[in-house]
Amino acid sequence: MTQDPNELRVGYAEREEASRVLAEHFSSGRLSMAEYEERVGSAAAARTRADLSRLFDDLPAPHPTFLRPSPESLPPTVHRPGTAPTAGRTADVLPPSDKSKILAGLLQILLPFGIGRFYTGHTGLALAQLLVTLLTLGVGSIWPFIDGIVLLARGGVDGNGRRLRD
Template sequence: MTQDPNELRVGDTEREEASRVLADHFSSGRLSMGEYEDRVGAAAAARTRADLSGLFNDLPAPHPTFLRPPSASLPPTTPRPGSVPTVNRTADVLPPSDKSKIVAGVLQILLPFGIGRFYTGHTGLALAQLFVTLLTLGMGAIWPFIDGIVLLAKGGVDGDGRRLRD
């Protein structure tokens, strides 16, 4: 018996990606400030894919990559005996970014209103962090501050999907 993919638990990576995509929808004017804040809060509290999927039911593309159906155009591959399986991820295929995860993280921590995300090319996310910080009179600075810590600890990708360099 196979498990329903919507019941799989999600981790920080999936929650962060969902928040980034919601920020893009917010910056495109598809979500009001209140809707955006509610959905980002729900994304942070999500436990399963179904919890995150519901946040995008009424939104057009883009959606987080883990919620997209698998590509039907690629035939399944069977690894050769003794070979090491690889994951086909866009960030692993593209050349590394010229942007640094250390610079991005430090900018997010020292200037906690999205400056590090402007640096990495995530303009939608940066604008959302800026607006949340300004509209909450600085209380929303916790979001970019934590984002900076995550960038320093785990790295990330730039606006073109390339891995940030160390």
């Protein structure tokens, strides 16, 4: 008897990836601040893949990698990562962004007003970071500073959902 994959327990890495992807949806304007905070709290408390999967039911891609279907369950018309596309198959992978994760991260760290997020096309998130920094008389600059470190360490996506290039 096989165990249902959705009932498998998740660890810190899965919860952290889910939170990061939720942040991308928040920065794209798909989630309000209250929804984002609620979902990140639920992600931190999640015990199973099903708990995390529910957080993305009403959101388009991207989703955390561990929630994506396995290559065996994909239909034959979808390009499987790690394999060469063959005739009759269409690629479902977006091309990489023309924006650099290094430049975005450095802009966030050196000019902590959301400048790096303006560069990546996340205008809503950039404006939020700018306002928080200004309204807290600079104390809020910790948010874009940490965001810059995350961009440098893990990359991210541009405003069109494409992965930032190295």
